[in-house]
Amino acid sequence: MPSPGNSVFSPDGQRLIYCEATFGHGFRWDSLVVLNARTGTQIAEIGNSQWNKRWSGEGEIQGAFSYQIASDSRIALTIGLPRKGLTCLLILSESKHFNEVDARVICKGYGSPQSVSSVSRDGERLLWSSTIYNLAVKSVSEFLADVKADSFGADTFSAGPQLIGFAPLGDDEVYGWLLATRRGGGGRLRTTYEELVIGDVSSPPAIPLTSLFRFPKGRSAASFCPRQEIIASVGENSRRLELWTMHESSAPVATADNGADVEWVKLSSSGDILLACNAATVGAWTLKRKGA
């Protein structure tokens, strides 16, 4: 059975990797499935035999967080294995039908699966965060050295912004952007969207962050469209949808009543569709700039 969330398209939109789950005593993540996103045909399943041999006892997969195709057509995929607090980088080869899985543990610690959220196009750099406003780029080899030296403490990754990831703007992947989040303690994670920042990832490891937009008060859900420079969010009244432009944060430029509490929002990359979800309904909204 497929599971909602934690799945990822390939950069060219041709593949979709998702986590397969089984239902029984709760909700159990089992394996990764690769689909042809155009036809829905299953191309491969990374699980059962080789997956379970390697990962037996490490806990179930929490999700797939990034998917990049390197120049040599290998695929770099980050996944989470939450029970052990691990984030893994899988190096797969599509030409070999995903059968050769080179898995590397790249960080560990509570909450770590979402701390490394992006792999660069060459598959050799990782964008990661250790604390709020601490965003860094490391090479895979640096990560492996840190893991070997056990230099990541158990709480190293206990908090951090939600990284949107390496953003290919222009010819180079030199910028990243993110919507910062704050997470609650006591084992209960709560995400609050507060701010939109941009970082120049061409100067690792430390990335200076520039604030671009700040909500007057944190929001429970938000989505950013860089092409249109707009942000959609859920208002303090959770039925209210809000639309902001990046350069005007005193008030939304448009609002609408969804008619029911909104759990998440997503803007399309072209910025002309907004999806808003409540418990069992996904509503599609269209956006059009007045005068355009």
Added chain:
Amino acid sequence: MKLWSRTPKGGFDFKKKADLSFKKTGAAPWAEFSPGGDMIAMWTARELTLIDAVSWQQRFQP
């Protein structure tokens, strides 16, 4: 670092065009746009729907 351009002033037409209802399964439906924005993968705990976003949106046009 790239400096972001100033977006033009003015409001948006912001209209609801469709509702997709799902059987309640305990988990909220989830959706993801493809990087090009031309596909939408929409999930519930029981089914996956792949949607051609371009033709889907054309159905919304007045």
